[in-house]
Amino acid sequence: MHSEVITANLDYLLLGSWPQGQLGGMALTLLMGLAAAALASVLGIAAGVGLVMGRPAWRRLLGVACGTLRAIPVVMLIFWCYFLLPVLFGVDVPGTLTVIAALALIGGAFLAQTVQAGIDAAPAGQWQAGLALGFTRWQVLRWLILPPALRMMLPSFVNQWVSLLKDTSLAYVVGVAELTFVAAQVNNREQVYPLEVFAFIALCYLLLCSLLAWAGRRLGRSPQQA
């Protein structure tokens, strides 16, 4: 192993050409992953609630939209948004935002199913009890059903977050300088240290994903345990 190739390029692998140029490397991977995870969670909860509470027509529409998004490979969605949107609608979306949006949409579509299933799993008696106490349907959902259901869903959410963080590596198709992309640049210049470069990258992803999983577990602790 030749660790010099890592130490000599460490700042580039971690931060990209920042502060002279744009932020890249592991920092950009983390930021894109967090942004995509946060957006996907909001979208997923909104769509999941919609799938349970919406009118039948809305539920069908949402179901079709989620099904379509789940069926598109992420890399295709990124490629299409990046190269096709400017031509069709004249909007020029920067690469980083394209990737975050594509990941959030697809992650949201997956999470919608989790949320729907989580809400459906609540016993009918809870709904009836809430309604009998004079709550509206939405109040029952907000105060009785969602708090325990969301905690039950948390492992699935963490799964999705970790998966999104790793999927940021697909940003290479549109030239966003995230971790995998800058590693390929360094590797292609040095040529002879692929093992070192990509082993280091694997460690970085392991670290990021473990941190995310740890943070997710902390989030799930009940107030008494915290």
Add this chain to the structure above:
Amino acid sequence: MKSKLILALLLAAGANSAFADRIDDIKKDGVLRVAAFDSNPPFGFLDAQTRQINGLDVDVARHIASKLGVKLELVPTNPANRIPLLVSGKADLIAANFTVTPDRAKQVDFSLPYFASGQQFIARKGSLQKPDQLAGLRVGADKGTTQEITLRDKYPATKVVSYDDTPLAFAALRNGNVNAITQDGSKLAALLANAPDKDKFEIAPFTLTREYQAIGLPKGEARLQKLVNDVLLSLEKNGEAQKIYDRWFGPSTKAPLPRDFKIGDKV
């Protein structure tokens, strides 16, 4: 495949109408966005010291930007996504070892060529001496390059394996995944010069084609095309073109290559 599909869609959507007279937009924005390689020394690669993209193509692009009086912004690209970048308006020019072909001319315009080379091969020493031997070999090529197309069209008995870029193909050759790799001779020379185990390999002693590399422009940008051509011709006239060439292929470089083409030469 994917990029071909996208291209077809882009073209169907009438990509060119939306961005008329780019030169005014460039001047207004104060930025010239040029798609350049980030993994193909010495044409475009990530400089170890500055952490910026540098290379022969970048030197040429720098002169075009300074003629326009604007800042140069490099958009990292690879052989497969450079045309989509240009056609979708994400880049104003391609300066990425971009070979002139009639097929590409349907999608983009070209400047005058500023570099010439030919399709060659790297293989293990003594294993590839003449084109007939290509039959039955597994040959690595860069996705979306003219070399890949030539091999598939003219050498159907050769198994072509496509890679994202040349260093990756070379890694495959080293590992024994392919028997040879193909690219412009100039690029192969530079690649081999940097390899630690270069004694085991050689550039096969034949050239399949003569190819010319030029700046790629969006379709129908006559003013931009004229400006780029004027810059290229003046680089040759004031000796700057020779200086740029010598910086990357001159006698003092790792992969010296005699210059057999001048900008403005008949092609």
